[in-house]
Amino acid sequence: MKIIKYNKINGNKYEVYLENNEKIKLYEDVILKEELLLKKEIDDISKILVINSQYEIYDVSLKYLNHHVISIKGMKDYLLKKNYVEEDINNTIDKLIKNGYLNDSYFAKCYINDKINLTNDGPLKIIKYLEDNNIEREVYSEILDKDDEIWSSRIKKYLEKQVKLNKKSSYYFKNKMMVNLINLGYEKEMINSLLNNITIDNQEELKNIEKEKIRKKLEKKYSGNELERKIKEKLYQRGFFE
Numbered sequence: 001m002k003i004i005k006y007n008k009i010n011g012n013k014y015e016v017y018l019e020n021n022e023k024i025k026l027y028e029d030v031i032l033k034e035e036l037l038l039k040k041e042i043d044d045i046s047k048i049l050v051i052n053s054q055y056e057i058y059d060v061s062l063k064y065l066n067h068h069v070i071s072i073k074g075m076k077d078y079l080l081k082k083n084y085v086e087e088d089i090n091n092t093i094d095k096l097i098k099n100g101y102l103n104d105s106y107f108a109k110c111y112i113n114d115k116i117n118l119t120n121d122g123p124l125k126i127i128k129y130l131e132d133n134n135i136e137r138e139v140y141s142e143i144l145d146k147d148d149e150i151w152s153s154r155i156k157k158y159l160e161k162q163v164k165l166n167k168k169s170s171y172y173f174k175n176k177m178m179v180n181l182i183n184l185g186y187e188k189e190m191i192n193s194l195l196n197n198i199t200i201d202n203q204e205e206l207k208n209i210e211k212e213k214i215r216k217k218l219e220k221k222y223s224g225n226e227l228e229r230k231i232k233e234k235l236y237q238r239g240f241f242e
Contacts, residue, residue, distance in 0.1 A: 001018050001019060001020065001022075001041060001042050001043075001045060002018065002019040002040065002041045003016055003017070003018060003019075003036060003039075003040050003041055003042065004017040004018060004019055005017045006031075009025065012027055012028040012029065012059075013025055013026070013027055013028070014026055014027075014028060014031060016031070016036070016042075018042070024045070024048075024049065024052075025052075026048065026052050027052055027055040027056065027059065029055055030048065030051055030052045030055055033051075034048060034051065036048075053084070053085075053088065054088050054091070054092070057079060057084050057088055057089065057092045058092050058095060058096075060079070060082070061075060061079065061092055061093075061096055061101075062096075062101065064078060065096075065101055065102075069106070069107055069110045069111070070102075070107060071102075071104055071107045071108075071133040071134070071135060072093060072097070072102050072104055072134070073133045073134045074107075074133055075093060075096070075102060076089060076090075076093060079092065079093075104133075104134075104135050104136075104139055105139050107133075107135070108130055108135050108139050108140040108143065109140075109143055111126070111129070111130065112126060112130075112140060112143050112144055113143075120154065120158050120184050121184055121185055122151060122154070122155075122181070122184050122185030122186035122187075123144060123151060123185060123186070123187075124185035124186065124187070125183075125184060125185025126144060126185060127140075127144065127185075128185070148190065151186065151187075151190065152190055152194060155181060155186055155190065155191060155194050156194060158181070158184075159177060159194065159195070159198055162177060163198065163200060166200060166206075167206060167209075168206070168238070168239065169203065169206065169207070169210075169238055169239030169240045170200045170203055170239065171239030171240075171241065172238060172239040173200060173239075174195050174198065175239075177191070177195060177198075178191055178192070178195065203240075206240075207235065207240045210235060210238060210240065211231060211235060211240075214230075214231050214234045214235065215227070215231055218230050218231060218234070
């Protein structure tokens with residue numbers, strides 16, 4: 001099929017006009033590699049389109065990598081969602097790895113540093129994400145297997161901040177912190193040890209504030225000893241035991 005003309009459309013892509021009034025979009029690299037400028041014709045359009053699709057996957061991957069640090073698995077998942085042929089995806093990933101654009105060790109290092117410096121996430125949550133991305137332990141262990149003091153320091157910092165914001169009973173606060181920190185990926189034993197050393201100094205003040213709020217709500221319905229008993233019950237439910 002003879003080529004009538006080329007029309008550059010964007011970046012490194014061209015519209016190629018054929019003698020039957022058909023036009024196809026091809027990458028510049030495909031045009032050059034297949035010597036279409038010299039031949040001025042396409043012998044097998046289907047073959048050219050397959051080759052062009054392979055170039056497209058690589059180009060799409062590079063553009064995505066310009067804005068994301070991603071694992072090998074993450075890249076494969078991204079390309080699969082775009083419905084490319086899996087064989088072409090695997091070949092593209094092999095090429096990206098060979099050319100140094102995909103590197104699980106680099107990805108793990110960037111991910112861990114971001115989580116340590118920008119979030120409260122603990123080691124278990126970080127490891128879970130890395131394992132979900134098929135990152136082998138030997139890849140991240142040197143970076144992540146830090147001294148326990150580093151993780152305990154992060155928990156202490158988190159607790160100190162939360163204590164200042166706390167408006168609840170010590171019992172309620174500690175239970176909530178246990179759940180929060182486990183969800184953030186810290187070891188239960190370490191959390192418990194540090195929580196046992198936390199003291200909330202304004203418990204009596206908080207109890208009195210809560211007591212008055214409960215009283216105002218219940219005195220419309222109860223009075224006397226029954227009111228006091230109901231108030232005590234509500235305080236107990238909210239972790240004020242004394």
